[in-house]
Amino acid sequence: MHLAYARVMRAVLVVNPQATATTPAGRDVLAHALASQVKLEVVETDYRGHALAAAARAAEDGVDLVVAHGGDGTVNEVVNGLLARGPSGATPMLGVVPGGSANVFARALGLPRHPVEATHVLLRAIEQGRSRRVGLGLVDPDGERRWFTFNAGVGWDADVVADVDRKRGKRTGPSLYARVALARYARPRRERPDLTVELPGEDPITGLRLAIVSNTDPWTYMGARPIHLNPGCGFETGLGFFALRTLRATVVLRHLRQALSAKGIRRGKHLVRRDDAARVVVSAPTPVRVQCDGDLIGERTRVEFVSVPSALAVAVV
Numbered sequence: 001m002h003l004a005y006a007r008v009m010r011a012v013l014v015v016n017p018q019a020t021a022t023t024p025a026g027r028d029v030l031a032h033a034l035a036s037q038v039k040l041e042v043v044e045t046d047y048r049g050h051a052l053a054a055a056a057r058a059a060e061d062g063v064d065l066v067v068a069h070g071g072d073g074t075v076n077e078v079v080n081g082l083l084a085r086g087p088s089g090a091t092p093m094l095g096v097v098p099g100g101s102a103n104v105f106a107r108a109l110g111l112p113r114h115p116v117e118a119t120h121v122l123l124r125a126i127e128q129g130r131s132r133r134v135g136l137g138l139v140d141p142d143g144e145r146r147w148f149t150f151n152a153g154v155g156w157d158a159d160v161v162a163d164v165d166r167k168r169g170k171r172t173g174p175s176l177y178a179r180v181a182l183a184r185y186a187r188p189r190r191e192r193p194d195l196t197v198e199l200p201g202e203d204p205i206t207g208l209r210l211a212i213v214s215n216t217d218p219w220t221y222m223g224a225r226p227i228h229l230n231p232g233c234g235f236e237t238g239l240g241f242f243a244l245r246t247l248r249a250t251v252v253l254r255h256l257r258q259a260l261s262a263k264g265i266r267r268g269k270h271l272v273r274r275d276d277a278a279r280v281v282v283s284a285p286t287p288v289r290v291q292c293d294g295d296l297i298g299e300r301t302r303v304e305f306v307s308v309p310s311a312l313a314v315a316v317v
Helices: 024-035 050-060 072-082 104-108 115-128 156-166 174-185 249-259
Strands: 010-015 039-044 065-070 093-098 132-139 146-148 151-155 195-198 205-208 210-214 220-222 225-227 239-244 271-277 279-292 295-314
Touching: 010 024, 010 050, 024 039, 024 065, 024 115, 039 050, 050 065, 050 072, 065 072, 065 115, 072 093, 072 104, 072 146, 072 295, 093 104, 093 115, 104 220, 132 279, 146 279, 146 295, 151 156, 151 295, 156 210, 156 279, 156 295, 195 210, 195 239, 205 239, 239 249, 239 279, 239 295, 271 279
Parallel strands: 010 039, 010 065, 065 093, 093 295
Antiparallel strands: 132 146, 132 295, 151 210, 151 279, 195 205, 195 279, 210 239, 220 225, 239 271, 279 295
């Protein structure tokens, strides 16, 4: 989509200085480059929720562009700030310059992993007036409302996120997540959730142990290798749903091998998988953890996920 601006674009750069790949020098280069094309304000975050508040304020002030420089958590906060009042024609455009360890959303958009290269892409998008509208996922549309860009999960993967979160201060990355996931998996079976899912036009499916909702594919990366749970899922489709009825080692390893292949998850008698779902509801008899874009958002006995098409414009060429 082409956009024409008759005035100088106003932009806010939101930087998470604690993100894995952000540095003061990189921030200064990015800010200098952006300031050559837009009227720029720079916000450095120093507490959880700061990026969300900065983006919400920018939206209220009628800013044209908000650039998130950090990891997926920073991007998620910025998106939730921009959409605090829901999508509209007045919602600022999002820019992304990756600065984390995984950068799943940026990679799904086809952006370079290196911040300098991603900055060049952003500058070209601004100069050419180009953007792409993407669909997003929304948690609890009638409640607290939380947007996610690439993934949400209930149960085991949210427990892993919680365990990693408690290790704050340690360098995050694939190896830490792998160690924590193995430690969580080794816990007694009685701690594993009993989930029920409701999908449009189907009877409820009970007895699930793991539930993951995707807004795009790959869902995440194991180092440089993408993990494909719903290969047909993308920013122009509905949500992908992946669940397992058992977490036995043989089942988990089988589906992990499939997920690491180019074709992704395909079949399995313990597998429940749907593509292009408009709505997914997951419930449990006792509260289970929920995560969005790798960020723990609390515990629920019932959580609803909906697909919102064309929710946000992103500055990409």
